[in-house]
C-alpha cells in the first residue's frame with residue numbers, strides 16, 4: 001500500500017520534502033518547512049475565495065457537486081423534503097440523528113414556545129422607516145438580541161448553547177415576520193404556539209391582529225419544504241462567516257447577524273431577489289436571446305445560475321421547481337414562471353453555459369414560489385436566512401466543540417510599499 005504522502009521537490013534548492021496526506025488534503029502548515037533560504041518564512045498557499053481550501057472537518061452536510069448530491073447527516077435531501085419537517089431537519093442537523101417522537105415533541109415545544117421576542121425588539125423594528133429593506137432589519141435585530149442574552153457568551157457550556165440555539169431558531173422566524181410587517185407598514189402580529197413552525201411564520205406574516213388565522217396547508221407544507229431545502233449547505237459564504245466570527249468566541253447572536261450579512265449579497269442568498277429583478281428586466285420571452293447575449297458578453301450574470309460546488313443541476317432547484325407547481329395550483333401561477341422555464345431551456349442548450357457547467361441553483365425558482373405566496377422580493381433572502389439559521393447554528397456548534405479549531409486569521413501576500421521615512425507636510 002503506497003504511503004499516504006506526497007514528495008515535493010523545491011527546484012530552487014533541489015531539496016525534497018515528504019508531506020503526509022490525510023482525507024485527501026495536506027496540512028497547509030506543513031508547507032512552511034519549504035524555504036529557499038533559512039531565514040525565509042516558508043511557503044504558504046494563495047487561494048482567493050478559498051476555491052480549493054478546506055477550513056474544517058464536518059459531519060453535517062455532504063455535497064457531491066458533479067453528481068448533484070446533497071445529504072444532511074447522510075439523509076438525501078429528496079427524502080427529507082418528501083418526508084421530514086423543517087424542525088425535524090433542524091434537530092437532525094444539530095444532533096446528527098433523526099429524533100424519536102418524544103424528542104421531536106420536546107424540541108418543537110421548546111422552540112415554538114420561545115417565539116416571542118423581548119418588547120424592546122418590537123420597538124426597535126417599529127423604529128425603522130416603513131419600506132426599509134427587511135434584510136437590514138434582520139441583521140440589525142439579530143445583533144441587538146445579543147444584548148438581551150448576555151449569558152450566551154458562555155459558548156463552551158452545552159446547556160447555554162442549547163438554550164440559545166432554541167431561542168434563535170424560534171426568534172429569527174418572528175423577527176423575519178416582523179421585518180416584513182414593518183417594511184409593509186403593517187402592525188406586528190404575535191406568534192401562536194398552537195401552530196406549526198411554518199404555520200406560525202405564515203400567521204405572523206399574513207395574519208390580522210386580533211383575528212384567528214386559517215393556515216393554508218398547501219402553503220404551510222410548501223414553506224416547510226423550502227425551509228428544509230435552505231437549512232444547510234456545508235461551507236458556503238455565510239456559513240464560513242458564521243464559523244469565522246464564532247472562532248473568536250463571539251456569541252451565537254452576533255455570529256448569526258454576521259452570517260446573515262454575508263447571505264445578503266446578490267452572489268449568495270441575495271440571488272433569489274436578483275432573479276426576479278432579472279426576469280422583470282428581461283420582460284418577455286422574446287427578449288431572452290438578447291439578454292443571453294449580454295450574459296455571454298460579460299455585461300450581466302444569469303442570476304440563479306451557476307455554483308461553486310454544483311457542476312450539475314442543484315438537487316434543491318429540482319425539488320423547488322416541483323413544489324412551485326403545487327403552490328401555483330393553489331395561488332395561481334406566476335407569469336414569470338414560463339419565462340424562467342424558457343430561459344433555463346435556452347441556457348442549458350447554449351455552449352457558453354454548457355462549457356462552464358452552469359445550471360439553475362437553489363435561487364433560480366425559489367423566488368417565484370415566494371412571490372406566488374404573497375411575499376415581496378425583498379423578503380426572499382430573509383426567508384433563506386430564517387431557514388439557514390438552523391444550519392449556521394449546527395455548524396457553529398461543531399466549530400465550538402472542535403479541538404482542531406482556533407481563531408481564524410489568514411495570511412497575505414504583501415505587495416505594498418517597502419518601509420519608508422515619514423515626511424513633514426511641508427516637504428511633500
Ligand code: SDX
Pocket residue numbers: 049232233235236237266267268269271295300301302303304305306307308309356358361362363
Ligand atoms: C447560493 O456556496 C453555496 O453553497 C451557496 C448556496 C447555499 O445554499 O449556501 O448554494 C446558495 O449562494 C447559490 C448561488 C446564488 N448566486 C447566484 O445565482 C449568482 C449568479 N451565480 C454566479 O455569480 C456564480 O455562479 C457563483 C457566485 C454562484 C459561483 O461563482 P464561482 O464559483 O466563483 O464561479 P466563477 O465566478 O469563477 O465562474 C466561472 C465561469 C466564469 O466565466 P469565465 O471567466 O470562465 O469565462 O462561469 C461564469 C463566470 O463568468 N459564470 C457565469 C455565472 N456564474 C459563473 N456567467 C454568467 N452567469 C452566471 N450566473
